Amino acid sequence: MPTIVFANPKGGAGKSTAALLLATELALETDVCVVDADVRRRIAKWAAGGNAPARMTVVDDVDEETVIDRIDEAAGAAPVVIVDLEGTASKLVLLAISQADLVVIPLQDSAPDAEEAAAVIRVIRQQERMSGRKVPYVVVRTRTPAAYRSRLMTYVLAQLQPTGARILETEIVERQAFKALWVYQCPLENLPSAEVSGTSNAIKNARAYAQEVVQALRGVATA
């Protein structure tokens, strides 16, 4: 029962979006519990819209004191647990990472993002030393331009190279449908395609990304 934690202290990096896309895609096939520890509680509010997949639940009564209990309970209730974290580095982030089978670090093509991602990787390394346990992680490029290959991203990735971070092949492209998710408060599959352009490409993008995360988890399980 894997626990997948989304971390990057930079607000707007695309953590909640990436977490929600993974949750909704995986919930097509299995039970998923999201532990929403983002201060803005975006996923909990999204689910409160009433259109969450039947196999997806969200808990959001979580703070530093309770995060490990909430993750434990979620792992008892669902085979997949997804933790969305708040925008700033904190003890809560460290505690959540201590429970992770995989940390996903969303990364935008800006210099501050590379620094913040590197900071998350340092926290992961500290956690590994504290616990004597490996904490696997992957970087996912988010909000990338659809029309061209981002040179800035190449530069940002070069900055991360010394960390040896594994970068997912699939990018989460900047798409109207990924914004519309939050507006319509429903999974991609239920967006009104007449009103939101590019929904089918967005669904393909989300599936490819979710599959790669699942593969990364398999790699972890067999390592």
Ligand SMILES: Nc1ncnc2c1ncn2[C@@H]1O[C@H](COP(=O)(O)OP(=O)(O)O)[C@@H](O)[C@H]1O
């Ligand atoms: N791939 C994307 N395409 C379009 N908009 C995005 C994408 N990822 C994030 N956004 C937008 O950026 C805003 C911030 O993203 P969010 O996922 O909440 O970031 P974080 O959780 O890291 O603060 C969201 O309101 C969302 O509309």
Ligand SMILES: [Mg+2]
């Ligand atoms: Mg968020």
